[in-house]
Amino acid sequence: MPQSAALAPGLTTGHAPFVEEARDRGELYIQQVYDLYSADNHEAWRQLYRRIQPRWERYANPHFLNGVEALHLREDRVPQLAEVNRRLQPLTGFQAKAVSGYVPSFLFFDCLRRREFPTTITIRPVDRMDYLPEPDIFHDVAGHVPMHTEPAFADTLARFGDCAHTAVEMMSGIRDEQERTRRVVSIIKAMSRFFWFTVEFGLMRGPKGICAYGSGLLSSYGELEHAIESPEVQRYPVQMEWLINQGMEIDHYQPLLFVVESFDHLFDLVDRLERWMREGKLNNVAPGAPEINESDLRSFLDAGLN
Numbered sequence: 001m002p003q004s005a006a007l008a009p010g011l012t013t014g015h016a017p018f019v020e021e022a023r024d025r026g027e028l029y030i031q032q033v034y035d036l037y038s039a040d041n042h043e044a045w046r047q048l049y050r051r052i053q054p055r056w057e058r059y060a061n062p063h064f065l066n067g068v069e070a071l072h073l074r075e076d077r078v079p080q081l082a083e084v085n086r087r088l089q090p091l092t093g094f095q096a097k098a099v100s101g102y103v104p105s106f107l108f109f110d111c112l113r114r115r116e117f118p119t120t121i122t123i124r125p126v127d128r129m130d131y132l133p134e135p136d137i138f139h140d141v142a143g144h145v146p147m148h149t150e151p152a153f154a155d156t157l158a159r160f161g162d163c164a165h166t167a168v169e170m171m172s173g174i175r176d177e178q179e180r181t182r183r184v185v186s187i188i189k190a191m192s193r194f195f196w197f198t199v200e201f202g203l204m205r206g207p208k209g210i211c212a213y214g215s216g217l218l219s220s221y222g223e224l225e226h227a228i229e230s231p232e233v234q235r236y237p238v239q240m241e242w243l244i245n246q247g248m249e250i251d252h253y254q255p256l257l258f259v260v261e262s263f264d265h266l267f268d269l270v271d272r273l274e275r276w277m278r279e280g281k282l283n284n285v286a287p288g289a290p291e292i293n294e295s296d297l298r299s300f301l302d303a304g305l306n
């Protein structure tokens with residue numbers, strides 16, 4: 001039986017026994033046991049939400065603002081995923097699905113293909129509002145999920161999942177194990193960079209100038225303004241050949257951002273990513289971040305065995 005909110009350790013990033021035990025048992029998909037959230041957890045959500053709202057009005061793309069409204073996100077409490085999904089699913093078929101931690105990349109992309117978005121349920125400690133190296137529910141639900149109400153964007157995410165399947169199909173014909181691994185690493189790098197510079201940190205030309213659609217920006221009070229206003233940020237029209245070869249920088253505000261024209265434009269880019277993959281153009285992308293960890297690599301190689 002869940003403990004009362006006052007006594008429970010809560011679902012705090014870095015201290016959430018319920019989630020850590022699930023992870024130890026090897027359970028990736030979990031339930032959001034709502035009673036486990038502590039008063040501090042709800043307070044963290046409230047502060048994060050209140051603080052960023054005016055910046056959304058100023059810097060977010062209009063589809064995101066429509067999404068926030070359509071989902072009826074509340075500012076005073078951590079959202080219940082079941083409630084969010086009840087409003088989200090009829091719009092685009094997408095659902096937020098609670099997970100216990102990091103989802104290896106093939107499984108992540110495959111979830112997108114099924115229109116399921118792996119969602120962290122923990123929230124950052126109330127005394128660490130600004131920097132968190134890992135995602136939390138504020139990033140995943142307030143930053144990502146409103147975008148999933150937009151049909152063209154939702155189609156783009158699902159298309160990403162197709163690309164991961166194409167990668168597996170491409171490598172199944174390669175006999176040399178070392179060469180297969182080398183190519184898969186390069187393809188995962190290219191896909192991760194593409195995802196990073198678009199879905200996480202993308203900018204878009206909007207009716208009132210450049211606005212943000214990337215969730216890393218939309219969930220960061222400080223970086224959202226910095227990305228649009230700072231003269232130090234380089235903002236360029238998106239170029240595939242640059243983006244897939246550009247190393248990611250993960251522990252500070254992004255110095256380089258790419259601008260798309262529309263979500264249809266973004267969808268066409270994912271199409272092109274898949275075409276380039278088939279043509280072998282992703283087999284030798286530039287070295288540099290991200291390093292591909294064993295679980296990401298294994299997830300692709302294992303998918304090829306099934």
Ligand SMILES: [Fe+2]
Pocket residue numbers: 135139140144200215216
């Ligand atoms: Fe994210």
